[in-house]
Amino acid sequence: GENVEQHPSTLSVQEGDSAVIKCTYSDSASNYFPWYKQELGKRPQLIIDIRSNVGEKKDQRIAVTLNKTAKHFSLHITETQPEDSAVYFCAATIRSGGSNYKLTFGKGTLLTVNP
Amino acid sequence: AAGVIQSPRHLIKEKRETATLKCYPIPRHDTVYWYQQGPGQDPQFLISFYEKMQSDKGSIPDRFSAQQFSDYHSELNMSSLELGDSALYFCASSSDRLPDGYTFGSGTRLTVV
Numbered sequence: 260g261e262n263v264e265q266h267p268s269t270l271s272v273q274e275g276d277s278a279v280i281k282c283t284y285s286d287s288a289s290n291y292f293p294w295y296k297q298e299l300g301k302r303p304q305l306i307i308d309i310r311s312n313v314g315e316k317k318d319q320r321i322a323v324t325l326n327k328t329a330k331h332f333s334l335h336i337t338e339t340q341p342e343d344s345a346v347y348f349c350a351a352t353i354r355s356g357g358s359n360y361k362l363t364f365g366k367g368t369l370l371t372v373n374p
Numbered sequence: 375a376a377g378v379i380q381s382p383r384h385l386i387k388e389k390r391e392t393a394t395l396k397c398y399p400i401p402r403h404d405t406v407y408w409y410q411q412g413p414g415q416d417p418q419f420l421i422s423f424y425e426k427m428q429s430d431k432g433s434i435p436d437r438f439s440a441q442q443f444s445d446y447h448s449e450l451n452m453s454s455l456e457l458g459d460s461a462l463y464f465c466a467s468s469s470d471r472l473p474d475g476y477t478f479g480s481g482t483r484l485t486v487v
Contacts, residue, residue, distance in 0.1 A: 293475045302464060302478040303417065348416055359405045359424040360468075361432060362476070364416035 261286040263351050265365025273373050278339050280368045282349035283331040291354040292332045293362070294323060297346045306347075307334070310354075339372045346370070376400055378479035380465050386485045387455050395450040395482045399467030405429065406448040407476065408440060411462040423448055455486045 262285040272278050284292075290311035295303035309316045309323045309332065316323050320339075325332040336343055346369050350362040379398040387393050399406050405424045409417035410433075419432035423442035434440070437455075442448045452459060462483050466476040 291475075300462075300483070302480050304478070305475045308475055359422060359429045359470075361407065361419045361422060361430050362417075363419070366416050 261289060261351055261353075261363040263349060263363050263365040265349050265368060267368060268366060269369045269371070271371045271373060272339050274339060274341060276339055278334075278336045278343070278370055278372075280334045280347055280349070280370070281331060282333070282351075282365050283329075284351040284363075285330070286351070286353065287330065288353050289351040291352050291360070292323070292325060293350050294321075294334050295348045295350065295364075297348060297367075299346075303348060336370075339370075341372050341374050344370055344372045378465055378467050378477050380463075380479035380482050382482060383480065384483045384485075386487060388487055389455055389457065391455050391486075393452045393455060393484060395452070395463055395465075395484070397448045397450070397465030397467075397479060399446055399448070399465070400469075400477055402471075403446070403467035403469045403477075405468045405470075406442055406446070407466045407468075408434075408448070408450050409464045409466065409478075411464060411481075413461070415461075417464060420450070452484075457486050460484060460486045 265282045293308035297303045322335040346367045349365040352360045381396045407422040408420040411417045420434040422430045426442045440450045462481045464481045465479045
């Protein structure tokens with residue numbers, strides 16, 4: 260089955276700096292890679308996702324890059340703000356066109372943005 | 375907009391008791407997923423249902439069972455509860471008509487004492 264490795268497990272940055280979180284996956288058939296932000300005790304919330312036919316996607320201060328050959332993808336947050344502090348999870352899955360797909364999550368990165 | 379509704383929000387049970395968690399997906403979503411998230415852990419996939427049929431099975435213990443009903447809501451039944459079952463249980467739903475990802479419910483926090 261799929262295995263997703265995520266690094267680092269904790270990341271502390273100063274407000275305004277950039278943060279980068281990296282993930283690798285094992286199943287070369289995986290074609291959908293979402294990123295979730297989870298605040299303590301709350302639900303995971305999708306912040307950005309990328310499909311295997313795209314190398315990069317950006318949404319305001321958040322961007323995701325995908326290297327299919329190396330089987331890794333990264334989350335980039337620029338101009339970090341204290342409210343960005345949370346646990347971030349990457350995930351990978353095989354989406355075959357239907358809605359039925361299970362996600363394999365990375366272990367998570369605790370991001371702390373210091374004011 | 376309607377979201378995924380889970381009940382109860384919190385549940386405290388004793389060891390060896392049973393628990394039933396409920397999930398009401400977003401209207402017209404045809405797939406429901408259950409995930410278990412232990413303290414400081416990533417969500418672990420338990421089971422999913424597509425159009426009321428079990429579609430995939432993950433690390434769900436034999437003590438747990440689940441089903442999806444005709445109105446698409448789903449229930450996760452947990453028997454012979456153990457201390458290690460204490461976790462957040464998330465339900466998520468999706469639709470093949472929508473290209474976006476999952477929508478997660480707010481979760482049920484189960485505490486086994």
